Amino acid sequence: MATMHTRSIARLMMAPSVILLLGWMLIPLSMTLYFSFLRYNLLMPGMEDWAGVFNYEYFVTDPAFVTALVNTLVLVGSVLVISVGGGLLMALLLNQPIFGQGIVRLLVIAPFFVMPTVSALVWKNMFMHPVYGLFASLAHGLGLPAIDWLSSAPLLSIILIVSWQWLPFAALILLTALQSLDEEQMEAAEMDGASAVRRFAHITLPHLARAITVVILIETIFLLSVFAEILVTTSGGPGYDSTNLSYLIYTQALLQFDVGGASAGGIIAVILANIVAIFLIRLIGKNLET
Amino acid sequence: MARTLTPKRKVAFTVLAWVLGLLIFFPILWTVLTSFKTEGEAIANPPSFLFFDWTLENYTEVQERSNYLRHVINSVVISFGSTAIGLLIAVPAAWAMAFSPTKRTKGILMWMLSTKMLPAVGVMMPIYLIFRDLGLLDTLLGLTIVMTMVNLPIMVWMLYTYFKEIPGDILEAARMDGAQLGQEILYVLAPMAVPGIASTCLLNIILAWNEAFWTLNLTAADAAPLTAFIASYSSPEGLFWAKLSAASTMAIAPILILGWFSQRQLVRGLTFGAVK
Numbered sequence: 385m386a387t388m389h390t391r392s393i394a395r396l397m398m399a400p401s402v403i404l405l406l407g408w409m410l411i412p413l414s415m416t417l418y419f420s421f422l423r424y425n426l427l428m429p430g431m432e433d434w435a436g437v438f439n440y441e442y443f444v445t446d447p448a449f450v451t452a453l454v455n456t457l458v459l460v461g462s463v464l465v466i467s468v469g470g471g472l473l474m475a476l477l478l479n480q481p482i483f484g485q486g487i488v489r490l491l492v493i494a495p496f497f498v499m500p501t502v503s504a505l506v507w508k509n510m511f512m513h514p515v516y517g518l519f520a521s522l523a524h525g526l527g528l529p530a531i532d533w534l535s536s537a538p539l540l541s542i543i544l545i546v547s548w549q550w551l552p553f554a555a556l557i558l559l560t561a562l563q564s565l566d567e568e569q570m571e572a573a574e575m576d577g578a579s580a581v582r583r584f585a586h587i588t589l590p591h592l593a594r595a596i597t598v599v600i601l602i603e604t605i606f607l608l609s610v611f612a613e614i615l616v617t618t619s620g621g622p623g624y625d626s627t628n629l630s631y632l633i634y635t636q637a638l639l640q641f642d643v644g645g646a647s648a649g650g651i652i653a654v655i656l657a658n659i660v661a662i663f664l665i666r667l668i669g670k671n672l673e674t
Numbered sequence: 675m676a677r678t679l680t681p682k683r684k685v686a687f688t689v690l691a692w693v694l695g696l697l698i699f700f701p702i703l704w705t706v707l708t709s710f711k712t713e714g715e716a717i718a719n720p721p722s723f724l725f726f727d728w729t730l731e732n733y734t735e736v737q738e739r740s741n742y743l744r745h746v747i748n749s750v751v752i753s754f755g756s757t758a759i760g761l762l763i764a765v766p767a768a769w770a771m772a773f774s775p776t777k778r779t780k781g782i783l784m785w786m787l788s789t790k791m792l793p794a795v796g797v798m799m800p801i802y803l804i805f806r807d808l809g810l811l812d813t814l815l816g817l818t819i820v821m822t823m824v825n826l827p828i829m830v831w832m833l834y835t836y837f838k839e840i841p842g843d844i845l846e847a848a849r850m851d852g853a854q855l856g857q858e859i860l861y862v863l864a865p866m867a868v869p870g871i872a873s874t875c876l877l878n879i880i881l882a883w884n885e886a887f888w889t890l891n892l893t894a895a896d897a898a899p900l901t902a903f904i905a906s907y908s909s910p911e912g913l914f915w916a917k918l919s920a921a922s923t924m925a926i927a928p929i930l931i932l933g934w935f936s937q938r939q940l941v942r943g944l945t946f947g948a949v950k
Contacts (some may be wrong), residue, residue, distance in 0.1 A: 394774040397766035401830055402782065404763065408823040410744035412804075419799060443929045469737045474694065481679060482688040491695035492936050494702055497933035499884040502922040506705050508908070509915055516717040516915075518704070525720065537800045548701070553944070560941045561949050600949045612886035612901070616908040630887075634793040637802070637893065647799050654796035661791035668946050669784055 397572050419647035426641035439648035444635075445460040449649075450668035451624040452632040455539055459546065459628055460607040466547040468599060469552025472592075478555070479562045489559070496552040506527070507545045508534060508617045538618045538626035547614055550606075554599050564589070596666075601664035608657050702926070709733070709919035716915040718807075732920035740903070742921060748907075749899035749925075752889075753882035756821035757875050760829045763869065766811045768833035773842065783834065787946060790827040794887045805892060820892065821882045828881070828943060829874055835947035836870025841885050873939035876932055883929050900925040 388557045390457065406583035423435040443449055478489055495503065511518050520530035533541045573583050620627035620635065627635075633653060637646030646667055679687070696703075699927045704823045708716050708722065736742045771779045800819070802811075810816030840863065848862045886901040893902050904925060933940065942950050 385857045390774050391776065394770035394776075397770035398733065398782070400763045401767035401786070401826060404823065405786060405789050406827075409792060409797075412800035413792070415800035415803075416796055474698075477687060477694070480684070480687045480691075482691050484685060484688070488691045488695040488935075491699035493933070493937065494699050494930060496929045497880065497884070498702065498926050499901045499904070499929075500703075500886040501890075501901050501908075502926055503701070505904060505918060506922060508680055509918065510704060510708060511701065516719065518721060519937065521719050521721055531853060548698070551698070556937060557941055557945060557949050560938065564950075595949050597947075598945050603790050609795065609887070611794075612890060612905070615890060616905050626926055630793065630795050633798070634891070637795075637799055643799050643803070646795075650793075650796040650799065653793045657791055657796075658791045661788060664791070665784055665788055668787065668948050669780070 412476055416647045416650050416654075417645050420651050422644045422647075423641040424647075426643060435644060439644045440652075443645055443648045443652070448624045448627065448632055448657050452627045452629050455624075455626065456608065456628040456630075458539060459543060459610060460604055462543045462604055463547045463550055463607055464600060464603060466543070467550040467603065468555045468596065470547075470551045471556075471599070472558055472596070474551070474555040475558035475562055477586075478559050493552040493556045495548050496550070498549070498555070500549070501616055503549055504545055504613040504616045507541070507548070512541055534618050535622055538622065542610070542613055542617060545617070546607065550603055553603065558592060558595055559601050561592055596665075597667060601660060601667065604660045605657065605664065608653070608660070629656070678858055702930075705919045706923050707919075708916055710917050711919075713914065713916045714855050716919070732916045733924070736917050736921045736924075739917070740906075741853055742903075742924070745898055745900050745903040746924070748814060748897055749883055749901075750897050751823055752897075753879045755814075755818040756825065756882050757777060757878040759818065760822045760826055760878060761871070761875065764826060764833055764874075768830050768837055771830075771834055772837035772840070772843075784826040786830055788826075798891065802891065811892060812897045814897045817889065817892060817899070819844045820888045821885060824885065824888065825878050825881055828946075829878055829914065831868060831946050832874045832877065832943040835942060836874070837867060839870075840866045874943065876936045877940055877943040880929055880936075888894035 386398060419654070420439050421431045421435060421437070423431070423438065474492055478485060478492065482488070498506075509517070514520055514530050515534035517530075517533075519533065523530045531537070570583065573587060578586070610628060611630045611634065614626060614628065614631045614635075618626040620631045624632075629649070630653065633646050633649040636642050636649055709732055710728045710730070711722075711726050712729060712731075715722060718726075771783065805811045805816050808816075810819070844866075845858060845861060853862065871887050883899075884901065886905075889899050889902045889904060893899070898906075900921075904918075904921060907914065907921070
């Protein structure tokens with residue numbers, strides 16, 4: 385159907401998007417790559433100098449890097465388990481014909497729409513504060529000692545906050561996927577005497593497989609670069625206990641003004657994210673055919 | 675499975691769902707309640723849930739102390755501005771890809787998606803330096819540009835999946851009836867495309883409103899939207915929980931309501947059409 389004429393119009397219509405995105409991606413990324421090989425500190429202007437792989441060596445051998453990498457993986461892994469597991473349970477529950485289903489659904493998805501700085505501060509102050517927080521009051525009421533969440537269990541606290549934000553996302557996506565499940569197939573299996581567990585394992589779970597994979601991959605992309613939640617709660621501390629890769633690069637860049645080091649870290653973060661991105665893009669690409 | 679619940683089970687599931695739902699929602703509810711307390715009651719131990727002296731003074735004080743309205747306006751300008759600009763760029767692209775696809779269309783879509791996966795820290799330093807040199811740091815223009823670029827791939831994708839569902843045959847039919855290109859777009863395509871465009875705008879506004887990496891790193895006082903303004907409450911001097919709660923309630927309420935109205939479209943946008 386596409387003639388030469390419409391094809392060139394189509395190209396013209398796509399051009400702005402393609403050119404802008406290309407510029408947005410290629411220019412900064414190649415600058416980052418270039419900076420990563422320079423000795424470049426904003427506090428010492430005019431001293432830029434070729435540094436080879438020094439920045440990478442410096443960044444990777446810094447003990448903080450290993451801590452940050454481990455924290456990043458622990459954060460991503462734990463939040464995935466909590467949000468996908470909890471989200472799946474919530475979705476299964478919400479898919480039942482319960483009273484007030486629509487309202488419960490609104491309650492459950494609400495946290496996803498709360499901006500990260502608000503949720504982090506609300507949790508930090510009103511829940512996790514060691515003296516005035518609700519958790520402290522609760523512990524007090526039970527006769528237990530109050531815990532200073534953010535200084536004694538900083539990473540766990542951040543995992544809780546971030547899971548609270550992402551569980552609704554998983555629940556919403558999985559619930560949508562559940563609703564497209566073939567009812568007749570379910571009823572047939574039930575007539576044949578398949579137990580609820582078997583029906584879940586053999587019909588529901590396979591049906592949800594793709595949605596679960598999509599949720600895991602998309603969450604991973606976002607969770608790899610959690611930032612605001614750390615900035616306003618623990619600032620990465622105490623020490624480096626709750627510093628993830630994004631936050632470490634941020635401290636290197638905007639607090640120590642070490643452009644070279646931060647760029648090397650940025651490239652490492654890009655590589656890490658790409659490993660996940662490849663799987664996600666394949667999966668979505670496969671879906672595009674049908 | 676859903677149709678055959680015994681009444682007993684239905685009640686049990688209902689109770690369980692409500693308890694869990696309220697538990698998940700509780701932090702938001704607590705924030706809203708705290709916003710109506712005095713600072714003293716906000717940190718009272720044991721805390722009071724409903725039986726306190728309800729007051730609106732936090733809402734007025736937030737404005738008096740920090741010119742809250744300015745940050746609201748910044749948020750509105752950035753999220754609506756980036757959505758409008760994004761739409762102008764994305765609609766033609768999505769349109770072309772949906773209605774005259776070529777061999778390369780799929781590759782371009784995939785590549786656009788991949789730019790969304792680029793972690794912000796990977797491009798932070800150059801963007802920061804470029805913005806510094808161009809005088810775009812802490813300006814609404816700069817942040818609107820960034821937000822447009824950050825969300826452009828999602829806009830193109832979401833519009834594409836909507837446009838794709840408009841049947842091509844209908845165009846042929848209109849052409850047979852002698853419709854001109856302009857009429858074709860105005861009377862046949864536009865009514866079918868509007869719902870998709872509206873949902874795309876909604877998702878984009880929500881995402882831009884809540885974005886908190888670029889807003890925190892590229893703004894200081896002037897162009898700070900609500901995400902960055904609220905972060906200023908993290909300083910440990912003094913406890914201003916009631917005011918923090920009032921500022922937070924106002925910051926999240928409009929987006930929460932928008933989000934509640936657009937659940938289904940959000941699923942499509944957030945999963946790039948993989949789950950509908």
